[in-house]
Amino acid sequence: MAQDTKKSNVVGADTRKVAYAVVLVAIGVVLAPYTSFPIGIAKVNPTQHFVNVIGAVLLGPWWATTIAAVIGIIRNAMGVGTLLAFPGGMIGAFLAGYFYRWTRNVYAGAGGEVIGTGFIAPVVSALFVAPVLMGKAIPLFALVPSFLTSTIAGAILGVLAVKMLHRAGVVALR
Numbered sequence: 001m002a003q004d005t006k007k008s009n010v011v012g013a014d015t016r017k018v019a020y021a022v023v024l025v026a027i028g029v030v031l032a033p034y035t036s037f038p039i040g041i042a043k044v045n046p047t048q049h050f051v052n053v054i055g056a057v058l059l060g061p062w063w064a065t066t067i068a069a070v071i072g073i074i075r076n077a078m079g080v081g082t083l084l085a086f087p088g089g090m091i092g093a094f095l096a097g098y099f100y101r102w103t104r105n106v107y108a109g110a111g112g113e114v115i116g117t118g119f120i121a122p123v124v125s126a127l128f129v130a131p132v133l134m135g136k137a138i139p140l141f142a143l144v145p146s147f148l149t150s151t152i153a154g155a156i157l158g159v160l161a162v163k164m165l166h167r168a169g170v171v172a173l174r
Helices: 002-035 046-061 060-079 085-103 107-132 140-167
Strands: 038-041 042-044
Touching: 002 046, 002 060, 038 140, 042 140, 046 060, 046 085, 046 107, 046 140, 060 085, 085 107, 085 140, 107 140
Parallel strands: none
Antiparallel strands: 038 042
């Protein structure tokens, strides 16, 4: 009997994670047309980074990365994103989840988001995604201001949202 109870709890936990992921993807997709705007040569979307921080804290690095990938696919299919959304969203999401898991500190998670999206993603975008997948040459330093602006704004909003979720009893923080 104890075995069945344990299995039931695991299924419930997985269902909750899937539900959180679906809601976060929906938020990222629905808000994208209203929160995307050009800065420099890139179209930025702070909502992606907001979702990344929340996903990182609630679900961890792999879930947050998957959520970012799904949002990127849907945004590109809708015509409100570019291929730069993949490194821009996924690298930051992974590092946000990893830093949060490692420290259990929401600010460290937000820092991982900013490092991943603001500094690592522009390098990946300029050296691989743009020339190989988009057929364009994009100067590395032209992407950094756009990516940094987007991720800092989104990470701040994500921290505020996590703090509000904590107050509501949804997230347990130290």
